[in-house]
Amino acid sequence: MKTTSIFKSSLLIFLLAMVVLSYMQMDLLVAAFQTNPFQGSADSVARGETLWMQYCMACHGREGAGDGPATAQLSVKPKDLTMVALPPVFPDGILAYRIANGKKTMPAWKDVFPPDQVWDLVSYIRSKSKKTAKT
Numbered sequence: 001m002k003t004t005s006i007f008k009s010s011l012l013i014f015l016l017a018m019v020v021l022s023y024m025q026m027d028l029l030v031a032a033f034q035t036n037p038f039q040g041s042a043d044s045v046a047r048g049e050t051l052w053m054q055y056c057m058a059c060h061g062r063e064g065a066g067d068g069p070a071t072a073q074l075s076v077k078p079k080d081l082t083m084v085a086l087p088p089v090f091p092d093g094i095l096a097y098r099i100a101n102g103k104k105t106m107p108a109w110k111d112v113f114p115p116d117q118v119w120d121l122v123s124y125i126r127s128k129s130k131k132t133a134k135t
């Protein structure tokens with residue numbers, strides 16, 4: 001009798017935790033399915049490049065390799081964005097989500113840039129990718 005109720009309450013706690021966790025990750029999951037509306041647009045890459053040089057290059061470097069001049073002051077270095085896998089392995093939507101929401105030392109940009117400009121930045125990052133469709 002007692003073991004059953006312990007089992008039941010731990011099951012309930014487990015289920016509650018799952019619900020809370022999935023809500024927390026829900027926006028990330030939604031982001032993963034978003035695609036770049038400017039996919040393949042050279043104009044978008046050019047707009048992204050202008051923003052990149054002004055706002056991102058200091059930490060990420062010109063090409064996104066993570067070697068910007070400000071990295072000397074950073075405890076966590078940005079990773080080499082030219083080596084990020086292409087979609088569907090690493091979706092554009094996740095890149096956009098990280099730009100918008102930041103991550104630890106990476107600032108959030110959603111109050112600075114409207115979604116279109118975030119996509120332009122994604123276009124620029126992808127234009128510097130060393131990955132091909134097969135790798």
Ligand code: HEC
Pocket residue numbers: 052055056057058059060070074076077078079081094095098099103104105106107109121
């Ligand atoms: C103050 C330095 C700094 C600036 C400025 C900055 N970043 Fe970052 N960025 C970082 C760091 C550090 C990380 C790695 C964070 C981590 O993994 O904890 C990162 C991570 C990222 C990532 C990868 C997230 C992932 O999924 O691993 C993307 C994409 C990115 N930045 C884009 C940008 C863009 C676009 C801009 C300009 C609008 C920008 N960053 C400006 C420091 C910066």
